Amino acid sequence: MQTASQLLKQKALHSVLAVAPHATVFQALQVLADNNIGAVLVMDEGKLVGIFSERDYARKVVLVGKTSAVTPVAEIMTSRVLCVPPTATASECMAVMSEKRIRHLPVMDGDKVLGVLSIGDLVHAKIAEQEFTIQQLEQYIYR
Template identity: 35%
Template sequence: MNVASILKAKGSDVVTATPVMTLGETARLLTSRRIGAVVVLHGQQVLGILSERDIVKAVAASGAEALDRPVRDFMTSRVTTCDLNDSADELMDIMTNGRFRHLPVVHKGELVGIVSIGDVVKHRIAETVMETEAMRLYIASS
């Protein structure tokens, strides 16, 4: 299973923010969309990613005033991305080693989706269930 199959099942909609949006605006966007991260774009260029964890760290360090400051002050600007051809196992390794939960999907220089650790686990479990059922059918027919 690869990223393309995960996006085919979940969709390729990506919620984005601009670097000048305030942290408060972005927090409200995350809440209203019930998501954990946004990709920060300038035009079509990925500048960064901002997660709930980044917001918590900003408020812990700077207090409520952080909510009035721009996203660019708190986003992760060294963004790790993945490609449509990457496998679920590769994604789990990347996310585990990097200690993050969201990966923007960039294909041929264009943002085409985002995957979360939850998406990867869900599809990996589905794949395991299908493999188990195939083995049961094979054993039963032998």
């Protein structure tokens, strides 16, 4: 079973993408679009203060009639961010995401953000693990 740290190393995007709390929702949406991601961290002077996702935009901007061009991210971001340590297993990460109904999970080593795992990252890891197990079983059977 892979750890969160190992999963982060396999990602194509290794840098930690973030916006400032005073950035507008429009600016945060531009980061999402430019990088083809569904959530971005909100950081203030290197400290994680929140996460902004497409879900936040849909529920806290569009549905309540706010304007993305002037609304600051800090006003609508999710400020209670669930995180895991780099030693968390993929199964532990999936359990947190399933239980809390979230799609993005920051990996932190103390106060340092190492990266963000998405539900897609974890699904890909699980599929790869299962394919490996099947391959091993097939080799065992056909020997």
